[in-house]
Amino acid sequence: MSAPPLDRPTVADEQALQDLFDATIAADHRIEPRDWMPEGYRKTLVRQIAQHAHSEIIGMQPEGDWLLAAPSLRRKAILLAKVQDEAGHGMYLYSAAETLGADRADLTDKLIEGRQKYSSIFNYPTLTYADVGVIGWLVDGAAICNQVPLCRSSYGPYARAMIRICKEESFHQRQGYELLLTMMRGTPEQRAMVQDAVDRWWWPSLMMFGPPDDDSPNSAQSMAWGIKRHSNDELRQRYVDMSVPQAEVLGVTLPDPDLSYDAETGHYRFGAIDWDEFKRVISGNGPANAERIARRRAARDDNAWVTEAATAYATKHGRAAA
């Protein structure tokens, strides 16, 4: 079999390639890095995967803030392993983006310069140790709802990365929930901490599914391309349905007076989400946006000399720095 021609495809070739791509998507098969793909598909994926990678890396910070102060050695080990997993997830995802021609350093620059986004949930501060548990339960729980369908994403490297990530996220969620169960069996102060953390994180976790379907400009195309499998509202509803019984077992109240079970549909109805807050936070004006980016910038800039040294050493010794 001969290698594909390197010249620009002609218009007729391009139509044939587009047809092949469309057929692959229609058959629910995977697109792989060396396959032809429309430029819009590539761009959409790079944007989405980079945003996801950035979310993993920035997401290390709110929980990482409790690493040094974790109240038992076992909790410290659990949290450290979790934050480490998030760094690993960021690495897989940046690698998936690199299969599309992106470059990790360039994506990091875009994050730091505010040209690419990350999940707005990580712009909220972690005020007590209960926040660590609630992030595991609710934030990782929402992430799992969002991400499990991505294990079937049409782009192969992304889908495969998501399988491993979802397994680990699921473990994190269980650990978070177990921390909360333990705290709820503890002192009155601990129970109050858990309720307070639930009160602060519940609404932002609902926002993690993105704007409502009638205000989500990129959703339709992403669904047609098989990058996205379910609508934002559909996933949000699934998350609420899953979380309400878990809250009952835990013994906490979700901060929504309108939350009620609708026997007719079999779903929980919930109150109106404050989308103004969502827009405010995602556009950079949340409680911790500036701090998150400043820390990421410092990690890059303060250690630039280390990367330069590794590069110089590799050049001198004629091999890649391991």
Added chain:
Amino acid sequence: MGHEETVYEALDHAHGGEGHWAFGTGFDDPLAGVDTTVPDGVDPADLGEYCLMLGDDALVLAQRLTQWITAAPELEEEVAIANVALDLLGQARLLLARAGSVGVLGRSREKATESIPDEDALAYFRDADEFRSTALVAAPNGDFAQTIVRLLVASTVRLAVFARLRESRDPVLAAIAAKGVNELTYHRDHAARWLLRLGDGTDESHRRAQAGADAIWRLLDDLFVPTDVERRLTEAGVAVDPAGTRDEVRSVLVQVLERATLRVPGWPAEAPPRGRLGQHGPELAELLGVLQGLARQHPAATW
């Protein structure tokens, strides 16, 4: 739709194989099933004290390394540093639990309630003067070069001790050492590889690596002088006399520094043990303030 439901269900329940998770993040008692009988002729107080020396070094260095998380040069290095810190934290937990199992709890039980396990009573409810860690691990991180030099020195020293400790008459210490040797070999290798790159990288990295070595070398002064506890336990075949590891440590360090094109700083004059006897500078108290603050705020809580 049906497909994802199945996947989610599977994920939600697929927690059987926890073997690939980092040590100590599970839900079990770290010393469960291990024979904790103290060997004949060994004073449990000495044994516990020795476990505190080794355990506190690991705990304090793990805490220092953890300060790099979200601040490391590369994502790969975040993962590597977290690995090292997790290994050390695992060693600390086993060693503190061992100290507790022979009844060495210091004054910790005056403050820690019964429901708090020994490892946490010791980690969270002892004051700095009850810690037995050396100044080497308590020193602030400095820049990445100094962090790497300290990791190189600390893992070289600890590996030399642990390699010998595998023969300890205390089965618990021998088991902890056997597991730790593999971990420490990786830590030392990781630090050595970095030091080569930094020493033989750019002018700036060379300057920083040299400054890091100069700063850390001074902390070698009391690492190889045994305490009375270590002397007695070495005679009893339980502990390792640090003096017997000095030449090996020096030879490894000199070899790495020379290959890294660094000048080997003068070996400091030997000084009597300080940290091993509970004498520490303010940096340890500061580190413990952060580590212990939350746990002490809620002494009746379970986590």
